[in-house]
Amino acid sequence: MILAIDNILTPEELQFVVESLSQANFVDGKTTAGWHAKLVKNNIQLEKTSERSVELTDLVKAALERNLLLKTAVLPKIIHSILFSRYEKGMSYGSHTDNAFMGKWRSDVSFTLFLSSPNTYSGGELVVATMDGDRSYKLEAGSAIVYPSSMLHRVEPVTEGARLVAVGWIQSLVRDPSEREILFELDTVRRSIFAKEGKTLEFDLLSKTHSNLLRKWAD
Ligand SMILES: O=C(O)CCC(=O)C(=O)O
Numbered sequence: 111m112i113l114a115i116d117n118i119l120t121p122e123e124l125q126f127v128v129e130s131l132s133q134a135n136f137v138d139g140k141t142t143a144g145w146h147a148k149l150v151k152n153n154i155q156l157e158k159t160s161e162r163s164v165e166l167t168d169l170v171k172a173a174l175e176r177n178l179l180l181k182t183a184v185l186p187k188i189i190h191s192i193l194f195s196r197y198e199k200g201m202s203y204g205s206h207t208d209n210a211f212m213g214k215w216r217s218d219v220s221f222t223l224f225l226s227s228p229n230t231y232s233g234g235e236l237v238v239a240t241m242d243g244d245r246s247y248k249l250e251a252g253s254a255i256v257y258p259s260s261m262l263h264r265v266e267p268v269t270e271g272a273r274l275v276a277v278g279w280i281q282s283l284v285r286d287p288s289e290r291e292i293l294f295e296l297d298t299v300r301r302s303i304f305a306k307e308g309k310t311l312e313f314d315l316l317s318k319t320h321s322n323l324l325r326k327w328a329d
C-alpha cells in the first residue's frame with residue numbers, strides 16, 4: 111500500500127525547517143547509500159551529525175509520531191535514519207531499492223516528506239514501481255508519501271529550481287505489508303463504527319480481532 115498523508119507538518123513547522131535548511135551545510139548524498147544505490151544517487155544532504163540535523167530530525171519524528179493515519183497504517187516500532195536531502199538542477203536518484211537494515215533497525219516502510227512547494231521546481235517526482243506500472247508523486251510541502259521499503263523507486267531529475275525533502279525509514283511492529291493492510295482496514299472500520307454508534311458490540315468484536323491479529327503478527 112502506498113499512502114499519501116497530507117499536512118504532517120504545521121505551516122509554522124514547515125517554515126522553521128525550510129529556514130533552518132536554507133542556512134545549512136549540505137554534503138554529497140552518496141555517503142549514506144548502499145553500495146549499489148550509490149551508483150545512481152546524485153543529491154546533497156544535511157550532515158547527519160550536525161546539531162541542526164539532530165534538531166530537525168526530532169521535529170520531523172515528533173510530527174510523524176502524532177499523525178493518527180501514519181500510526182494506524184504503518185504501526186511504527188521506531189522511526190529511524192531521517193535524512194534531509196536537496197536536489198538541485200540536474201540532480202536525481204536513479205532506480206534502486208533501500209537497504210533492508212540501517213544499523214540495527216529494519217526498514218519496512220520508507221517515506222518522503224516534501225518540503226518544497228511543487229510549483230517552485232520542475233521534475234523531481236518520486237516514482238515508485240508497482241506491479242501495474244510506475245506511480246509518480248510530487249506532493250504539497252508538508253505532506254508525505256509512505257511506501258513499503260521493498261519497492262523499487264527513483265527520483266526524476268530536477269530540471270529547474272530545487273527540491274527539498276526529508277526522507278526516512280520506519281521499522282514497523284508488523285513487517286508484512288499485506289498484514290499491515292488488514293490491520294489498517296480493521297482499525298479504520300472500528301473507528302468509523304465508534305464515531306457513528308459508540309462502543310457497540312460490533313466495535314468490541316472488531317477491536318478484539320484487531321488486537322488479536324496484532325498480537326499474532328507483531329515481532
Ligand atoms: O527523495 C526521495 O523522494 C527518495 C529518496 C530515496 O529514495 C532515498 O533516499 O533512498
Ligand SMILES: [Fe+2]
Nearest residue numbers: 206207208263
Ligand atoms: Fe530510496
